[in-house]
Amino acid sequence: MFFKKFENGNPIGYLITEENLRYVLTHVDFDTNPPPKFFESLGYAVVNPTTKPKLTIYQTATEFETENLDGTWQQQWQVTEVSSEEKQKIFNNQLKLVTDEKNRLLSIYDEQLKDPAETPSELIIIQKWINATKEIDLTDPFNVMWPNEEMINKL
């Protein structure tokens, strides 16, 4: 059983655990299953929680409740898309992150190419890493396939 603060006829705030409320309402015998209206008289609504929907990176969710026939309240979720400006900002931040990472990898391989200790066969492998890194597709910066050994060995 979960609760919320009950003010002006509506649940407000976030969920409160039963464990917490047992410590607060020390005069209430929870094991006798008092009705929801009893808790409302004490300033708390009985809320049936629901699973928060899985959100995309461009969505936010807001909680609200609707009252059930038995006097409990049903937790609901309002999913909202962020504004196009905010969406662009989120995209750009992630694109910068993966672009910086791609450039960091290329600079490592550039240094390795200049290393006189590398053998001709190793230089060929390094060039494969460079080519694979340059070809990384950043169209969706949240779902990037980074090169790995398996990919390089197949080249």
Next chain:
Amino acid sequence: MTIKASGSLGLSTDIVTEFTSDTGKNMGSLRGVTWYKDGVLDTGTFSATNLSFSSFYSKRATDPAGAGSQIYNTASDNTFIVPIYRNNINFYAWGGGGGCGGPGVGGTGGTTTVTLPSTTLTAVGGQGGGGGARRSVGPPGAGGGQSGGTIGENGAPGSSAIKGPGGNAGGMSYGGGAGGTNAGGNYTGYPGNAPGGGGSGWFGTDGSSDPGYSGGGGAGGSGFSGYAYTAGQLAPGTSINIHVGDVGSSANSGPGGVGQVKITWS
């Protein structure tokens, strides 16, 4: 249950039931016994000389301000209602640990906040480990910071060694999580311990004696922030909003430890 505030009382049905399980007791045996009241810190002992039925009105045998604790350890928003407490109440917050790097960067752990009347505790998640490259370990993730508490400690950074451990969360002596340790598996990251430990370093190899790929760095542990109130400083019934930060993700099975808020009182 607390004895009613007025009206007739039965010795065996009301008074003895609350104050002792021994139904053979008489009222006189309750002289000097400690009593409490609901919702307040008032306490005392029954009179040794002048005891009547009305002496038991609104009294209870157990302390409503007894010790307790509450833990929030899933990424979520919650409201905590301050219970009546007698001595102190303590709030401890950890963010989520960073995720291990591998091919690509590990995710940064989420920030945990506790909004107290006098301050906001903020425990920042650990940074994810950096992506590895051929013969090059990814940079370690930085530990998360913290603010707002009377006690606090930043998370430790992850290791930059091959298969190195993730960073420990701040506040290890208060129960913070250790960074994940790589038990030796290739192409495997190991998760950080809750709360807030960073994921371990990751290592890829094709099995040759000259490994081609050195994997991602260890992720950072989360920050830790805590605050202690003494008797009377925080009013019972106060609503405290709590946001628990999520783990830093990892594409390589080495996520960070989840964030946590722990509240204890006595």
